[in-house]
Amino acid sequence: MAQSTETTDWVSRYADEVIAESERRAPGKPVVVASGLSPSGPIHLGNLREVMTPHLVADEIRRRGHEVRHLISWDDYDRYRKVPAGVDGVDESWAEHIGKPLTSVPAPKGSAFSNWAEHFKAAMTAALAEMGVEYDGISQTAQYTSGVYREQILHAMRHRGDIDAILAQYRTKKAPAKKSQKPVDEAELEAAEGSGAAGEDDGSAGGAGYFPYKPYCGACGKDLTTVTAYDDDTTELTYTCACGHGETVKLSEFNRGKLVWKVDWPMRWAYEGVIFEPSGVDHSSPGSSFQVGGQIVGIFDGTQPIGPMYAFVGISGMAKMSSSKGGVPTPGDALKIMEPQLLRWLYARRRPNQSFKIAFDQEIQRLYDEWDRLGAKVADGSVLPADAAAHARAVGTAAGELPKTPRPLPYRTLASVADITAGHDEQTRRILSDLDPANPVTSLDEVRPRLDRAEHWITSQVPADQRTVVRAEPDAELLGSLDDAARASLRLLLDGLDTHWSLDGLTHLVYGVPKVQAGFSADATPKELPPEIKVAQRTFFALLYHLLVGKDTGPRLPTLLLAVGADRVRTLLGG
Numbered sequence: 187m188a189q190s191t192e193t194t195d196w197v198s199r200y201a202d203e204v205i206a207e208s209e210r211r212a213p214g215k216p217v218v219v220a221s222g223l224s225p226s227g228p229i230h231l232g233n234l235r236e237v238m239t240p241h242l243v244a245d246e247i248r249r250r251g252h253e254v255r256h257l258i259s260w261d262d263y264d265r266y267r268k269v270p271a272g273v274d275g276v277d278e279s280w281a282e283h284i285g286k287p288l289t290s291v292p293a294p295k296g297s298a299f300s301n302w303a304e305h306f307k308a309a310m311t312a313a314l315a316e317m318g319v320e321y322d323g324i325s326q327t328a329q330y331t332s333g334v335y336r337e338q339i340l341h342a343m344r345h346r347g348d349i350d351a352i353l354a355q356y357r358t359k360k361a362p363a364k365k366s367q368k369p370v371d372e373a374e375l376e377a378a379e380g381s382g383a384a385g386e387d388d389g390s391a392g393g394a395g396y397f398p399y400k401p402y403c404g405a406c407g408k409d410l411t412t413v414t415a416y417d418d419d420t421t422e423l424t425y426t427c428a429c430g431h432g433e434t435v436k437l438s439e440f441n442r443g444k445l446v447w448k449v450d451w452p453m454r455w456a457y458e459g460v461i462f463e464p465s466g467v468d469h470s471s472p473g474s475s476f477q478v479g480g481q482i483v484g485i486f487d488g489t490q491p492i493g494p495m496y497a498f499v500g501i502s503g504m505a506k507m508s509s510s511k512g513g514v515p516t517p518g519d520a521l522k523i524m525e526p527q528l529l530r531w532l533y534a535r536r537r538p539n540q541s542f543k544i545a546f547d548q549e550i551q552r553l554y555d556e557w558d559r560l561g562a563k564v565a566d567g568s569v570l571p572a573d574a575a576a577h578a579r580a581v582g583t584a585a586g587e588l589p590k591t592p593r594p595l596p597y598r599t600l601a602s603v604a605d606i607t608a609g610h611d612e613q614t615r616r617i618l619s620d621l622d623p624a625n626p627v628t629s630l631d632e633v634r635p636r637l638d639r640a641e642h643w644i645t646s647q648v649p650a651d652q653r654t655v656v657r658a659e660p661d662a663e664l665l666g667s668l669d670d671a672a673r674a675s676l677r678l679l680l681d682g683l684d685t686h687w688s689l690d691g692l693t694h695l696v697y698g699v700p701k702v703q704a705g706f707s708a709d710a711t712p713k714e715l716p717p718e719i720k721v722a723q724r725t726f727f728a729l730l731y732h733l734l735v736g737k738d739t740g741p742r743l744p745t746l747l748l749a750v751g752a753d754r755v756r757t758l759l760g761g
Contacts, residue, residue: 195575196537200494201246207492216253219244219462220491221321222451224261225288225306227270230465230514231544232499234313238533239464239496241319248584256321256656257458262288263326263444264305265409272514279333285408289327305326313517317526318583331441338453339487340437342398342445344418345485349449350396352481353388355474388478389446399423405431409443452479453472456488463491464538467498496538503547503647520544523643525636526588531580546647549571554597561594563749570590591636593627599689600633600640602741605654609641617749621689654740656750657758661733665760668729675699675726676733680761683752692744700726733758 219240223229238259238335243254266288269280275294283291291302299305316322329335341606342349389398397413401423410428412610416437417423425434445453454460465476480490501515520529523546532553536542545553563569564577582588595618607613611630619626627633636727644653668676678699686695698708700722706715731740734755740746749757755761 195572195579196243196247197534197536197579198575200243200462200492201250202653203492204243205247205250205252208461211461211489214473215459216255217244217247217462218255218257218458218460220257220259220454220460221463222261223307223310224265225310226264227273227301227306228516229310230516231308231501231520234517235499235533235538236464236466237314237319237321238530239494240462240537241321242534242579243462245320245579245583256319257324257460258321259324259326259454260303260307262307263330264288264447266291266302278570285406285410287327287402287407289325290407309516309518313521316521317517317530318585318588320583320585326444330444333441335445335453336438336439336441336543338457339399339445340421340448341486342453343416343421343437346398348485349389349398349482353396353448356478357388361605378451388448398446398449399437399443400446401425401435401440403427403429403431404433404442405429448475448478449482451475452483452488452490453486455479455483455491456486458563459488460491461562462493464494464496467495494538497541500541500543502543502545502549513692515544515546520546523550523639523647524554524603525591525639527590528554528582530588531557531560531576534579535576546643550643551598551601558596560676591633593632594636595621595627595633597636597640599744599745600637601644602654602745603749604637604641604644605648605741606656606746609645613749616751617745619688620748623688654735654746654756656735657733660758660760664732671703672729675703675729676759676761678702679730680756680759683747683755687748687752689744689748692747696727696730696743696747697723730759733760 204217204219212218221237223233240256244254247254264287266283266286268284269276269278269642273294275296280291286301289301293299293302293305297305299308311323336497389396389400394414394416398417399413400409401411401413402409403411403425406427406429408427408429411425413423413425414426414432415422415424415434419435421438422434423437424432424434444450455463471477476490476493483490517529529544532542532544543549560569560573560577564574569577576649581590599621603614603617607617614637615627615630618630619628621627630637680696682695682699683692686692694708700719701710702708703717704716704719704722706719712720727743728738730743731737734740734746734750741749750758
């Protein structure tokens with residue numbers, strides 16, 4: 187994948203813009219950026235872009251010495267809309283809670299948390315802490331039920347006619363076609379279910395007129411309510427509910443309800459003084475909440491934030507996922523198979539409007555190779571400026587560097603070793619110490635946590651039929667059928683084991699055997715060799731795989747040989 191050649195990365199450009207806008211709107215005050223997440227179910231990797239985009243910008247602003255607040259609004263006072271599929275401890279009986287606030291829905295069975303919202307917030311909170319994301323969390327349940335927004339609610343009700351007129355411009359228009367986008371993969375993680383946008387509610391205009399406020403019923407606790415009357419002077423509001431309950435309350439004292447989404451979001455922009463908040467493509471089409479909010483925010487004497495649209499995040503290898511999440515991987519799932527630095531990098535290196543994939547399949551090995559090559563370029567000074575910036579944003583924040591693996595061996599090597607040893611620590615340490623005998627690994631702590639991530643990837647994402655199982659006994663039938671040339675190639679390999687017993691040495695040996703057999707030096711470069719040498723190498727490799735693991739392919743041969751051990755290699759190769 188081609189890396190950016192720009193000299194300034196997207197984060198710096200947005201930081202410039204946000205600082206300038208903040209100084210214009212609110213000089214001398216902290217810069218405010220915002221995200222919104224709805225804990226309506228597992229908060230997935232698509233939703234993480236809602237957080238990482240402002241986080242990276244906020245962190246750059248912080249690095250420049252400015253005070254900045256990154257608000258994460260937990261939209262936990264949203265209605266519970268549906269029972270998500272594939273969540274442990276949840277069955278169809280949860281459907282009886284549809285219409286209640288998320289904080290009034292029971293947590294899944296066996297959860298340590300008090301309600302549905304807290305259960306799903308907890309996993310995201312843990313992942314953000316591991317990734318070094320600093321933020322101020324705001325529970326919308328706490329805000330609404332404590333009366334923080336009372337004046338804003340009364341103001342919206344007084345100006346309901348103005349709000350209705352803005353919304354009416356879009357109600358009469360044909361709904362826009364959903365934006366077409368080249369799929370990232372078979373799995374695209376959209377943001378709608380993980381942010382306050384869920385439902386795109388704009389309130390109801392019934393016989394009594396339009397009202398931008400929705401009470402939760404005092405009897406059933408649900409929002410299946412209709413406002414039938416409201417008096418601006420007394421603030422008396424009358425509603426009825428589908429359950430049969432109805433009552434009249436004083437909105438100036440009543441805290442059991444919320445503004446509808448298309449009014450709630452711009453109200454918060456004004457209330458918090460938000461300068462920067464991104465939105466997913468689902469919010470950005472004509473007539474959607476971000477566009478309409480840009481007009482409604484003026485009613486609250488506010489200004490719409492700078493808001494880039496962000497694209498979908500795709501998943502490769504999702505079909506192989508073993509986690510019971512209804513097939514939707516979360517940041518916590520990703521952090522079990524990759525270090526936080528790699529996950530941060532995936533979000534930092536792509537502009538918000540660029541789609542990208544997060545790998546749960548074999549592609550994770552290539553991503554790690556690319557990441558390690560970038561680190562090497564940073565170390566030797568050959569890195570391009572924009573790539574250096576993305577790397578710096580990945581490895582740490584303004585608060586300092588994230589904890590890292592002291593000796594980051596290649597992920598694919600660690601995965602191969604974990605595959606062969608099935609997580610046996612002493613076997614793993616033995617093999618890793620042989621990789622570079624001049625500088626051996628003496629403790630597995632040197633290669634953790636990367637080793638732990640590679641082990642988890644092998645055990646959770648690689649199907650059993652793709653795992654490596656070393657033969658218990660030699661394949662006598664295959665050994666007996668070999669011709670003289672094949673036997674000679676095995677003898678050359680076995681004769682060189684003792685003097686080449688390291689990762690580099692064995693690499694030189696296994697690639698060199700076919701060269702020597704063809705009359706060339708083992709050190710000959712590809713340019714010095716005829717094309718048929720590559721064919722001979724592939725044939726030789728296939729023979730070794732069959733004799734060692736009974737398959738055509740497997741882990742890289744030098745790693746496999748180290749893992750099997752010299753004595754067992756000799757036995758299996760007939761030596």
